[in-house]
Amino acid sequence: MTEGPGQVVDMNGRRYRLVRQLGRGGQGAVFEVEGGRLAAKLVFDDSPSRRDRLRNQLIHVKRLTLGDLEIAQPLEMLREPYLGYIMELLTGMVPLKVLAHMPRGEKSLVPWYIAGGGLRRRLRLLARAADLLAQLHGKGLVYADPSPHNLFVSAGVTGNEVRLIDADNLSYQSSTGGPGIYTPGYGAPELMAGWRGVDTLTDAHAFGVIAFQTLAQVHPLLGDAVAQGEPEQEEKALRGELPWIDHPEDERNRSSVGLPRDFVLSNRLKELCQLAFGKGLRDRTARPGLSLWAERLHAAADATLSCPGCTSTYYVNSPDCPWCGVAKPRYVLASFFLSDPAVVSCESCKAGYTVEEAECPRCRAPRPEGVTRLALVRGPDPKRTRLTQAVLTEHSPLLISDRLLKGQMGRGSHTPRVEVRLEGGRLWLRSLDGVVYTLVSMSGSRNLPVGPQAMNVPIDSGRGTWRLHLGSLEKLHRIVNFELRQEGT
Template sequence: MEQTVRDARGRSLPLAERLGHGAEGVVNRVKDSRLAVKRLFRRDADPGQATALESRLRAVARMPIEDLPIARPMVMLAEPDLGFVMELVDDMVPLERQMLAPYEVELVPWYLATGGLRRRLRILARIATTLATLHTRGMAYGDPSPGNVLVSEPTDQDQIWLVDPDNLAVESDGSRPAVYTPGYGAPELVNRGGRISTLSDAFAFAVMAHHTLFAVHPFIGDEIEEGPVEWEEAAHAYRVPWIDHAEDHSNVSTGGLPGRNRLVTRTVTRYFRSTFEEGLLEPRRRPSCADWAMALWQAGDAMIACGSCPGQRFATRACPWCGASSGSDLVCRIWLHAGPDVFSLDRAERSGDPDRVVGVRGWDIPAGELVAIDRGRPFVLTGRHGEIRPAAPDRPLSTVSWDGDNRIQVRNVGARPVLLVSGDRNVQRRLWPEQDAEVELRPEVPPWRLCFTSDPLSPHRQVTFDLIESTGTVR
């Protein structure tokens, strides 16, 4: 029988499938619409629950989140239901579907068929970026958990939509009680009655990231998985070490994906350890969501499709799924060009020779970022790669295409001109919007570079293109 609720405006809303659940209630799609309904669990001993929810939703409506992928509350539900209606995006499914394979299928084939490691890294990077942006605006999300996150259903996409807006709070608001999903709440919330904060968000995100990347909860070891429910409750209260603890091996897990540490970068591995060991009881020692965002974007960008199996691997390394390597990989290294020193530029300008001014070199500082290019699949360099302070990190700037030989195609898809400069700096090509160029990569000469500027003397970001032989090792 179809279940129906009514909103405060009298509209009848037929409920479709459940999209997620959190600490306070469940979220259902509204049939044949772009709406969803969150129904809260009623607390009989709290007659003011509805008034408090309405007050919270009014506060959320005033928060600066219009540019973020967070559902906005629209209208309260009518009695006897307690909850609200919110906007929804098409073709989204719960993040939980990216965590655990259905019982009837094998884990690794299912994992690769649902987007593999690269897609999960990018989904998590988007979540971390959204949380970090909230944090810079003085807000905490409150209950980051897989039941409160929707992701693109098509496996070639990685968009997100957060559906728990009623728990958003200004971090300095100490009057709000902590709300968390069991298994994801930070220790200071679970055990010490603390208040939500950016650091409790960061802990919950780390648990969610671990579960999504490796298909295993970081505190559910083998014995707890097979033991009574009380043991799981102890794990959710962090009375046991995490499954990959550096010294305490009493809660190891053989579940999830094999070889967890070789599937991600050393930075991501270090961040898990910092969160679940030093940061377990000392929140300020945890990586922030901004730290996580940077590490996850960089890890996802450094991955390419394996040519021998459905999986992905890190550039210049063998595939962790099948052991194959490609011989050579095309990688883009990102640099910050800090501009020339004042004295060299002054001497060149006083010489009256414009070629000498252009030839003045500045300081190229490695940004520590690497982008790997798939054969036959253009990679889009965005504001995140090419701008020092990107106002729109996802805005396309240039595409790089490579078919596996020693030539690459670069196309300017942004709104401003860019420069292609040869490694010896003897050749400069200005690419106007929608203009492209082909360059040849030769190992005996310095690599070509793409400068995201029309003025080579100004501070800007740039990428260099290198063909690198694979080592044939997994890590």
């Protein structure tokens, strides 16, 4: 059976009317249940032995403790003659394929791309999807069949929620060969060849394809040589026997379609793609893992600006909006560092040493007079290494969540803690979580207000003088430096 029935019945005798197909993957399809809050996954397999195995797998998955993950778990099993289950599905969600593939009826790629939320939204959704898969891997599980059909995202362009819907794909990784589960176009070369089972690296390959396709609107392995060649060429490309479309030296499989990579891929994302589809096609251990994908996708999204002209988003290092050519708006660059108040920065050789030492161990210069831990946080931070950056404009505030505040990833890391806005040449800041955060300059310190009231401070172009401490001044914590950049710079 490949078409959906009008209705299905669960093991308790409850009937569900199926109203439309939401997505289709390597094993079956997902249908919306009348009412909108539930969905039915139907697995298409006529082999009695495989049906029994899949039924046992579904029962096993239903027993897994996955409450901390954004996965639609099975609620009730379906009765024969259908194999599948009923799952909860949040209203207003659609498969990622609506952002990864331009519909046939659309005539122009760029307006459609921007209308779907543009670059930043795609980066953020992909980052959260990578986060989710990485958490799953952390539990010793693999998803087995990532594709744009079973990754669901918020339907509205302002939403950034992500859900995995095919929970029956979950399994423990297997190094043995055999019939691998994958959606055509997303299976790793070793799965297609049948010499490896599913594992975290086959998930990583599939996700890399999804990410590249969603951002660049072209499959990374299917270039013009495949589109214009015999059907066997596609299979060769997917097995890794042809160069990927952006191979730095081999041009045999270049693609004439898709968006310019400089528009949609940061330099660090380009590095991941070269690893994933260059060396990673033949050497599976060279593939970047899901945690690295998540980290770099989040960082790329943080480094995007909103264009005041066409409302699209683009990377802050672009000289102007690549979509319409309008000059960059005025923006604030927020740089995140790690601050250790117990360390002194030597005024002579700039070496760092602990506050308890009376002199610099490198050059023997005496410790500055009057140095205390509180005084140190007002001066330059020793051995500062920038952890990440984010930008905000007058049209796009910065919401600092636990991901930026602590480096935390996964579910719960997206709750906003501090809001920072740019209005009229001033920074407006407030605490959103009831915690008191300290804003420091060379002239003193002030605590951010909690609640609807916001503190505002002037900010001048050039090197920032304001530093926001995201933790106790007496302990190791992150700080944010704010630097105003004028229009066009």
